[in-house]
Amino acid sequence: MKKTIDINLGGLLFHLDEDAYASLSNYLEALRRHLAATEGREEVLSDIEARIAEIFTQRMAGTRQVVSNEDVQAAMSTLGQPKDFAGEEGAYATEEPQFSGQFRRRLYRDPEEQIIGGVCSGFANYFNVDVLLVRVLFVLFGLFTGFGILLYFILWAATPKAVTPAERLAMKGKPATFENIRQTVEEEFKNVEARLKDKENHRKVRRAAQSIGDLISGILTGFARFLGGLFLMLAFFVGSVLLIAVFGTGITIDGSSISVTELMGVFLPAGFGPIYFWTATVLVLMGPLVALVLLALRLLFRQFGAVHKGVMGVALMLSVVGIALMGVLGTRMASEFREEATVVHVETLPIGVTEWKLSMVSSPIEGGAKLRFDDEDTDETSWILTDEGVFFDGVKVDVRPSVRAQASLEWTAEAQGGSRRAARERADAVRFQVRTDSTGNIMADDLLNYPRSDRFRDQNVRLVLYLPVGHRVYLDPTTAPYLDDVANTEDIWDGDMGGRVWLMTEQGLAEFK
Amino acid sequence: MRKGVLELCVLRVLGRGEAYASDISEALKNADLLVVEGTLYPLLTRMKNAGWLDYRWEESKSGPPRKYYQLTETGRILLEALNSEWTSFVDAVNSLKNS
Numbered sequence: 001m002k003k004t005i006d007i008n009l010g011g012l013l014f015h016l017d018e019d020a021y022a023s024l025s026n027y028l029e030a031l032r033r034h035l036a037a038t039e040g041r042e043e044v045l046s047d048i049e050a051r052i053a054e055i056f057t058q059r060m061a062g063t064r065q066v067v068s069n070e071d072v073q074a075a076m077s078t079l080g081q082p083k084d085f086a087g088e089e090g091a092y093a094t095e096e097p098q099f100s101g102q103f104r105r106r107l108y109r110d111p112e113e114q115i116i117g118g119v120c121s122g123f124a125n126y127f128n129v130d131v132l133l134v135r136v137l138f139v140l141f142g143l144f145t146g147f148g149i150l151l152y153f154i155l156w157a158a159t160p161k162a163v164t165p166a167e168r169l170a171m172k173g174k175p176a177t178f179e180n181i182r183q184t185v186e187e188e189f190k191n192v193e194a195r196l197k198d199k200e201n202h203r204k205v206r207r208a209a210q211s212i213g214d215l216i217s218g219i220l221t222g223f224a225r226f227l228g229g230l231f232l233m234l235a236f237f238v239g240s241v242l243l244i245a246v247f248g249t250g251i252t253i254d255g256s257s258i259s260v261t262e263l264m265g266v267f268l269p270a271g272f273g274p275i276y277f278w279t280a281t282v283l284v285l286m287g288p289l290v291a292l293v294l295l296a297l298r299l300l301f302r303q304f305g306a307v308h309k310g311v312m313g314v315a316l317m318l319s320v321v322g323i324a325l326m327g328v329l330g331t332r333m334a335s336e337f338r339e340e341a342t343v344v345h346v347e348t349l350p351i352g353v354t355e356w357k358l359s360m361v362s363s364p365i366e367g368g369a370k371l372r373f374d375d376e377d378t379d380e381t382s383w384i385l386t387d388e389g390v391f392f393d394g395v396k397v398d399v400r401p402s403v404r405a406q407a408s409l410e411w412t413a414e415a416q417g418g419s420r421r422a423a424r425e426r427a428d429a430v431r432f433q434v435r436t437d438s439t440g441n442i443m444a445d446d447l448l449n450y451p452r453s454d455r456f457r458d459q460n461v462r463l464v465l466y467l468p469v470g471h472r473v474y475l476d477p478t479t480a481p482y483l484d485d486v487a488n489t490e491d492i493w494d495g496d497m498g499g500r501v502w503l504m505t506e507q508g509l510a511e512f513k
Numbered sequence: 514m515r516k517g518v519l520e521l522c523v524l525r526v527l528g529r530g531e532a533y534a535s536d537i538s539e540a541l542k543n544a545d546l547l548v549v550e551g552t553l554y555p556l557l558t559r560m561k562n563a564g565w566l567d568y569r570w571e572e573s574k575s576g577p578p579r580k581y582y583q584l585t586e587t588g589r590i591l592l593e594a595l596n597s598e599w600t601s602f603v604d605a606v607n608s609l610k611n612s
Binding site: 009010011012031035038039040043044047048050051053054055056057058077078079080081082084 | 534573577579
């Protein structure tokens with residue numbers, strides 16, 4: 001079965017084979033260009049069209065329905081090629097060098113040059129560059145970001161394949177260069193002028209005026225389209241490069257870095273690995289990304305049609321699936337913070353000591369990926385991920401009055417989980433070091449530690465020193481960032497309590513001078 | 514040169530009576546004066562716009578309505594003038610050949 005196209009020629013309706021249509025419209029377009037400088041061009045063209053209609057009618061002789069390419073070729077040889085006219089009519093516009101290239105160029109995939117889907121060869125055709133160059137660019141972009149691969153598949157789905165002769169002509173057709181656009185615009189103006197001047201066409205003046213309006217708005221929208229398309233493409237590239245920069249390579253603060261993928265491994269619930277997270281993320285992004293690319297294609301290359309609706313529909317469905325996956329993940333994540341549990345550890349303190357010194361000790365962690373956040377309460381919060389587990393500075397220090405005769409020291413590990421039991425197990429797994437000596441030195445680790453498999457579930461440690469009335473404590477400056485809401489009679493901020501000696505009185509902690 | 518001659522030929526064909534484009538091209542082709550038909554259309558339009566020709570529409574059984582061209586009064590006068598000019602031109606050229 002062959003596709004036919006209906007055309008109106010000299011007031012008569014004809015069914016044309018697609019290749020016949022391609023050569024005929026090519027021919028007429030070439031004539032139009034050729035006669036650009038000829039007076040009464042429109043009239044000449046309509047005379048010629050009428051003659052072609054006559055030739056078709058005679059050749060069909062009422063026995064055939066569809067005009068074939070042979071009929072068009074016959075009409076063309078009777079009338080002659082546009083260049084044959086030149087000898088008779090002097091002032092012709094300069095002819096385009098290639099006769100086959102009179103169609104406005106469109107972006108198509110080229111099935112005769114394809115390796116995967118013919119996307120690159122299509123672009124090479126459109127921009128009239130070597131296909132190798134386009135391929136190298138795509139491969140480079142694809143390797144570095146991964147979004148190049150995604151972009152390729154979107155383009156594959158969204159760009160029609162040049163199958164019919166007309167499409168193949170359009171694929172290699174007149175390039176949309178500035179010069180060509182100017183030429184088209186000028187021709188349009190001449191047309192409009194001619195119509196205005198032509199007395200026979202007086203009643204068409206209104207139509208012509210409309211055409212001028214159309215033309216101006218056409219030029220403006222063309223320009224806007226171009227800018228808009230460029231902007232969208234730029235947005236896609238910048239956006240994907242930024243995404244890659246943030247998610248792929250990682251967050252770098254203080255010279256150390258952690259990849260989001262690694263972070264996901266110690267954050268997401270069991271059974272939801274980084275692959276799940278990335279799949280869901282990419283799926284969610286599919287809708288917006290595809291919309292971006294389709295809109296850009298539409299603006300830059302005037303691509304459109306049912307193909308795009310289908311592609312957009314699929315992309316939206318994928319986005320919905322992605323959102324659903326994210327929803328499942330979010331629900332599961334929230335459920336892991338449902339229950340809370342604490343485990344209290346009591347440290348032994350030397351008996352008879354009444355003057356204490358509390359300090360925090362930094363134990364250097366070799367290697368590992370560091371992640372820091374600025375935190376208003378504790379200046380900064382940081383996680384260090386090593387093979388031995390997660391080290392986290394979520395330690396809070398407090399000094400409280402004790403009713404007993406002896407000072408006591410305890411630390412409470414807290415964690416969350418999907419069940420009370422899970423939370424309890426996590427709290428149990430928290431490791432924290434406090435060393436004391438016989439002179440009253442208390443040295444606490446500034447990091448707590450738990451296994452990576454436990455994941456971030458709000459594990460934290462609260463270290464409390466209980467002092468009877470009359471005992472003194474020197475809070476070393478190292479404790480300042482860790483002090484948390486320590487009640488004192490002086491109303492001094494936690495951060496300013498470090499570096500001073502404090503005395504436990506009946507009223508509470510007071511500065512000892 | 515051919516361009517000017519072609520105009521005279523069209524005038525002469527139409528001098529025999531009204532005709533439509535294909536008739537004219539047929540006549541010219543028979544006289545080996547025209548290679549392709551397309552050449553004729555710009556020529557006819559220009560001559561019509563110059564006021565030498567006029568046309569009327571006639572319905573056709575084998576296609577769209579046809580334009581039947583005929584000479585205007587100006588065209589007739591021009592044909593006379595060109596005819597005599599052509600004769601003297603040919604005589605002059607021939608006289609060179611014979612001598």
